[in-house]
Amino acid sequence: MSVATALPPVRGKLRENAPLAPLVWFKSGGPAQWLFEPADADDLADFLRNLDPSVPVMGLGLGSNMIVRDGGVPGVVVRLGKAFAKVERIDDLTLRCGGGASGILVSSTARDAGIAGLEFLRSIPGTVGGFVRMNGGAYGRETCEILVECDVVLRNGERVRLPVADLHYSYRHSELPEGAIVVSAVFRGHAGEPAAIQAEMDRIAASREASQPLRSKTGGSTFKNPLPLKAWQVIDAAGCRGLTIGDAQVSEKHCNFLLNLGNASSRDIEALGEEVRRRVRADSGVELEWEIQRIGVEEQ
The missing domain is CATH 3.30.465.10 (Uridine Diphospho-n-acetylenolpyruvylglucosamine Reductase; domain 3)
Structure with a gap:
């Protein structure tokens, strides 16, 4: 039985071959095989209860800390709406x-x-x-x-x-x-x-504005901090600030952020992250761990 014939009825929105790039901050990557926006928690529960257990399911929020690979995401992506x-x-x-x-x-x-x-x-x-x-x-x-x-x-x-x-x-x-x-x-x-409380929120907002590339196509913090160190420190020390692969770049403003300068593929963005990991390992012996989720399959 194919995924298409196995999908239960829903009250929310269920779309096949739905583009995910517009929904994620990097603005790159392939489609979801199915994108489900449930009407409410009962709709979601009923759908999952009746969905073939072999079909993979993952949740999608604002799509900030995420690389969607260029081949797209098999199974069902669940996006919680209003x-x-x-x-x-x-x-x-x-x-x-x-x-x-x-x-x-x-x-x-x-x-x-x-x-x-x-x-x-x-x-x-x-x-x-x-x-x-x-x-x-x-x-x-x-x-x-x-x-x-x-x-x-x-x-x-x-x-x-x-x-x-x-x-x-x-x-x-x-x-x-x-x-x-x-x-x-x-x-x-x-x-x-x-x-x-507002004053503290303002302080945080100003700090982010000063230190992070907020108006860029980015995924937020790329790597977990290798405590007690900060990820940006070991990346900078390894000479990776501003490093590029295609249209993917290590931010010059905050080098634990990767940027899509225009038309970077998810392959370019992930490859840049792996190159940063390689250079940091060679420079300091620190093994950086991805904080950003990398989901889906490589484009064939």
């Missing part, structure tokens, strides 16, 4: 956030509610689902510090609620089950004054 982008206050210090809600929306809602401690989400170009899966962090804070629990739909369609302890967080890593989609998360902060 139905999953709501943020609501549960109590004085707690928010329930949809898996498709952006860091900017979450941090702004927290500010308006006088909830401090979530300001760092303002600086991460992604959605709640990605933060939970990758233990997203910035400016000394990580998702695991504010997460109480999350609701996920497993690959078999089962809906479960996972407390933060069950995710066994480490640096930029969780043990969220393969194929699971985060549909919501509960974040808890501490009491703060909205004006002070």
Whole structure:
């Protein structure tokens, strides 16, 4: 049975051979075999429950920390739309956030509610689902510090609620089950004054603007920091600042960012990242680990 005949009916949007390049920050890469935007969590659960277990499934947020390879992504890519982008206050210090809600929306809602401690989400170009899966962090804070629990739909369609302890967080890593989609998360902060929270968000925004190539086609931080060092330091020391392959370039402003200067292929971008890893290994012996997800297949 082909994937086409195996797909269950849906209430949301289901498209075949859907372009992903417009949906990811690098603006490169091939299509999704199928792109599914569920109407709600029940629609997603029903679809996964009835989908052939052999069909791969992955979630897509804002497409920031991601290289989609030029051959595209087999199986089903799930993109959570507006139905999953709501943020609501549960109590004085707690928010329930949809898996498709952006860091900017979450941090702004927290500010308006006088909830401090979530300001760092303002600086991460992604959605709640990605933060939970990758233990997203910035400016000394990580998702695991504010997460109480999350609701996920497993690959078999089962809906479960996972407390933060069950995710066994480490640096930029969780043990969220393969194929699971985060549909919501509960974040808890501490009491703060909205004006002070806004001031901290402004400080973070100004720091990002000064140090990162925010107006470029990029994927955000490319490699995990090889603690206690910073990735950009070992990349710079290895002479990689400004290095290019085709239209892919190591940013001169922040050399842990790769850029698509125009028409770079995903092959060029990934090859540049591997060349950076090779040069850093030769220069300092540091083995850089990819932070950016690389998904899909090479173009044949």
